[in-house]
Amino acid sequence: MISVHLVLFLVFGAIAVAGAVNLLVQRHPINSALSLIAVMAALAGEYLLLGAEFVAAVQVIVYAGAIMVLFVFTIMLLNAGEEERTQGSRVAFMFGIPGMLLGSLLVAWVVLKHSGTEAVNAGVWDSASIPARSVPGSPETIGPLLFHEFLLPFEITSILILVAIMGAVVLASRPTAPGGPPQKVKD
């Protein structure tokens, strides 16, 4: 029996895979960036199907919004053009691609064959970790987990972000002569 969930999963999955393949075949980086945004939006739909509403919202806001804007800005800033194709080796085309297809088909067959067919959202949630009258995957349930059980990783990621900001500023700023004023920008 085909359910609405399965149809939606297949639609979003098809969009995601098409975007990922398009990322590979496009030659201009801006086209790759736009197809990556399509992949992320489709994945947000998959998260909604899995009952992870907050993760889906954050996926759209942080990934498709912030991170991809950074990518598009860099592409624009560096005026990146089409990449030139290099000639691939013939051995890679003769053995690599059939081997990769064979291997991935084998892995997919094993995963599909040897795992249960029960639905991913069947069963009940552990009611101890979830406050009363709240939906699993909503900010209400994720917040306490993030700020109690995962408090130390959360604090460590804040340090990571701080280091990343400082590193980005230091790396992207124009190099200055030692002890002297900043160098003149030449056009």
Added chain:
Amino acid sequence: MVPLSYYLVLSGILFACGVTGFLIKRNIITIFMSIELMLNGVNLSFVAFAAHWHTLSGQVFVFFVMVVAAAEAAVGLAIIISVYRTRETLNVDQVNLLKL
């Protein structure tokens, strides 16, 4: 309803596309986007396992992966800008200063 294995296969396909792009692309920005694609594939399997085992820890881990991806994107794009400033190219084949 959708079995867990379907999500895992989709996640594997996305990860494999990311690995392929990392290997065959020559533009350094596109290589970087392939890494993001790999991270997204892994995130999907995190959320699928979280739904399967009825625990929210997997969803919290997705946030940490996103934070690491954001930090990596900021630093990596700054490195790309600095490489472009010195080498005037985005092609990874021409960034070969360490090559013998």
